Amino acid sequence: MVKPIGVFDSGVGGTSIWKEVAKMLPHESTIYLADSANAPYGEKSKEEILQLSIKNTEFLLNQGCKLIVVACNTATTNAIDYLREHFQVPFIGIEPAIKPAALQTQTKKVGILATKGTLSSSLFSNTSKLYAEGITVLEQEGKGLVKLIESGDIKSEEMKTLLNQFLEPMLEQNIDCLVLGCTHYPYLIPILRELLPPNITIIDSGEAVARQTKAVLEQNNLMTQENNAPSHIFYSNKDVAVLEQLVNSPSAQISYLDF
Numbered sequence: 001m002v003k004p005i006g007v008f009d010s011g012v013g014g015t016s017i018w019k020e021v022a023k024m025l026p027h028e029s030t031i032y033l034a035d036s037a038n039a040p041y042g043e044k045s046k047e048e049i050l051q052l053s054i055k056n057t058e059f060l061l062n063q064g065c066k067l068i069v070v071a072c073n074t075a076t077t078n079a080i081d082y083l084r085e086h087f088q089v090p091f092i093g094i095e096p097a098i099k100p101a102a103l104q105t106q107t108k109k110v111g112i113l114a115t116k117g118t119l120s121s122s123l124f125s126n127t128s129k130l131y132a133e134g135i136t137v138l139e140q141e142g143k144g145l146v147k148l149i150e151s152g153d154i155k156s157e158e159m160k161t162l163l164n165q166f167l168e169p170m171l172e173q174n175i176d177c178l179v180l181g182c183t184h185y186p187y188l189i190p191i192l193r194e195l196l197p198p199n200i201t202i203i204d205s206g207e208a209v210a211r212q213t214k215a216v217l218e219q220n221n222l223m224t225q226e227n228n229a230p231s232h233i234f235y236s237n238k239d240v241a242v243l244e245q246l247v248n249s250p251s252a253q254i255s256y257l258d259f
Contacts, residue, residue, distance in 0.1 A: 002224055004029040004231070005213065006065030008056040011039035011150045012236075013184025014071025015246050017094065020210035021069065022232065025217070029230040031063050036238035040146035041074040042115020042182070049117060053079035057087055059259060066222050069213060070094060073114060073182050077121035090216045096124060096181035097203045099131040104201055105177045109136045111170035114181025116141050124181075138173055140166045142182060149184045152242040155191065163188065163195055171197070180204040187246065235259075 005025070007018050011034050018032050033056050035041075041049050053075045060068055069092045070076045070083070076093035084091050096118065101110040110132070118124050119139050128137055148159050170178070178200055180186055186204045193202070217223045224230075235257040236243050244254050 002029055002228055003064050003066035003222075004031045004233075005217075006031050006033070006060030006063065006068040007071050008033040008035065008053075008060060008068070008075070009071040009183055010041035010052075010074065011036040011146065011184065011238075012243050012246050013146065013149060013182060013187070014069075015243070016186040016204070017069060017071040017183050017206050017209050018247075020206035021213050024207075024210040024214055027224050027226050027228045027230055028217075029224070029228070030232050031060060031065060032232070032234045033059060034234065034236040034238070034243055036150055036236050036243075039150050040115060041072060042117035042146065044117065046078050046117075049075055049078040050082060053083060054086075055259075057083055061087065061089065065089065067092065067213070067217060067220075069209065071183050071209075074117035074121075077118050077123040090220055090222075092209060092213050092216060094183060094205050094209055095127055096179050097205050097208065098127050098137065098179060101177040101179045101201075101203050102131045102135045104203075105135060105175075107174050107176045108134065109138065109173055109175045110177045110179060111138045111140065111167075111173075111175040112179040112181050113140050113142045113145075113166060113185060114179075115146065116143070118181050136173070138170045138175060140170060142166060142185065145188070146182065146184050149187055150238075150242060152245065154187055159188070160191060160195070163191060167192075167195060175200065177201045177203055
């Protein structure tokens with residue numbers, strides 16, 4: 001039996017990670033779980049985030065997943081240590097890409113757009129201390145962005161207004177890198193490119209996560225044979241229309257699931 005890679009997120013945003021994983025590992029089957037009924041995680045307590053992450057993990061393990069990608073920055077920063085300690089499969093987490101931003105910046109000023117749950121976590125704090133010495137990291141909570149993306153209102157005027165409001169203080173401080181610290185946010189890159197000066201580099205974690213997923217599969221002898229025709233199954237506990245729109249793949253099986 002071919003075991004799939006499990007992926008979960010607070011909603012549809014983690015599909016930005018799923019796309020990178022599926023591109024890098026074209027023979028691997030996947031099961032994606034969108035907990036959209038409970039989005040956004042970033043405004044919940046640490047205990048709530050942990051309990052939801054445990055529930056999502058148990059669901060994916062019951063589907064036979066061999067590895068789980070926690071495709072949510074907030075769930076990674078608040079729950080992944082517990083998950084690794086209490087479950088027997090490898091976990092891949094998502095951290096804001098502070099390190100590549102710190103290496104690239106010329107102005108020594110980096111902006112990060114993330115959820116409250118990520119920015120207030122100890123993991124984020126430790127990552128910043130480790131990689132951003134001598135760099136000014138300007139943190140901005142993207143309050144309201146996840147809800148708009150989950151509703152399919154990515155190109156709305158409300159979205160542009162919010163983004164302008166969040167970006168302005170960072171631009172005034174002369175950032176030259178903007179780190180997207182939530183897996184929903186890569187879907188905003190086309191709008192961000194319109195709103196930002198051309199000299200600003202936008203950085204997200206997708207490709208790095210896919211590389212790490214491949215490396216961990218190889219280390220644990222979990223890679224699927226190359227002649228495998230993969231299946232990609234998606235579940236959501238909310239309206240699946242936005243999920244269908246973002247995944248946009250004829251091979252994907254997308255279903256509503258009451259969980």
